[in-house]
Amino acid sequence: MPKINGNEIRPGNVLEHDGHLWSAVKVDHVKPGKGGAFAQVELRNLRNGSKLNERFRSADKVERVRLEQKDQQFLYESDGMLHFMDQETYDQVALPADILGDRRPFLQDGMIVKIEYHEDEALNATLPQKVTCTIVETEPVVKGQTAANSFKPALLDNGVRVMVPPFVGQDEAIVVNTETMEYSERA
Numbered sequence: 001m002p003k004i005n006g007n008e009i010r011p012g013n014v015l016e017h018d019g020h021l022w023s024a025v026k027v028d029h030v031k032p033g034k035g036g037a038f039a040q041v042e043l044r045n046l047r048n049g050s051k052l053n054e055r056f057r058s059a060d061k062v063e064r065v066r067l068e069q070k071d072q073q074f075l076y077e078s079d080g081m082l083h084f085m086d087q088e089t090y091d092q093v094a095l096p097a098d099i100l101g102d103r104r105p106f107l108q109d110g111m112i113v114k115i116e117y118h119e120d121e122a123l124n125a126t127l128p129q130k131v132t133c134t135i136v137e138t139e140p141v142v143k144g145q146t147a148a149n150s151f152k153p154a155l156l157d158n159g160v161r162v163m164v165p166p167f168v169g170q171d172e173a174i175v176v177n178t179e180t181m182e183y184s185e186r187a
Helices: 097-106
Strands: 003-005 014-017 020-030 038-045 051-057 061-064 068-078 081-086 092-096 112-118 121-126 130-138 152-156 161-164 173-177 182-186
Touching (some): 081 097, 081 121, 092 097, 092 121, 161 182
Antiparallel strands (some): 003 061, 014 061, 068 081, 112 121, 130 152, 130 173, 152 161, 173 182
16 A cells, blocks of 8 residues: 655545544645644545544655445345445446435436445445436526526435526426536536
């Protein structure tokens, strides 16, 4: 495992700290008037989801863990667990549904998702950056409404509300960015 200095930690890095695997959620570099600089890092435990705030000085060494990523197909959800299948080996793996957080409604049947593994243990799931959804309810298109930054609310087929441009109407397919949860383009 490669060791990195405390000031090299970036959001998204996976670290081994105190015998557990942690993902760096937020990193603030602090240079106080007195004393040495340090990185204030918010960590999330990859196994149980607990959070921890830790200070790392530039001289501190931490182990950076590389996770193996595999594309797997979403099969179904049961008892709060999401079931995925490796398309090459047909092995199945289950992860808790809350691992996707507020992006869970964007998971669709048969969708290909990146599952991150440490050795043989599945730890995390990442949705594709863009997902196509259908608008089920929005205000009608108003002719002549061309203001550059005017958006209107729309309800998607998965129950999520997003803001869309005024020219997008009901029953249209749109592409939504799953990272920002915002309208991206027409499908």
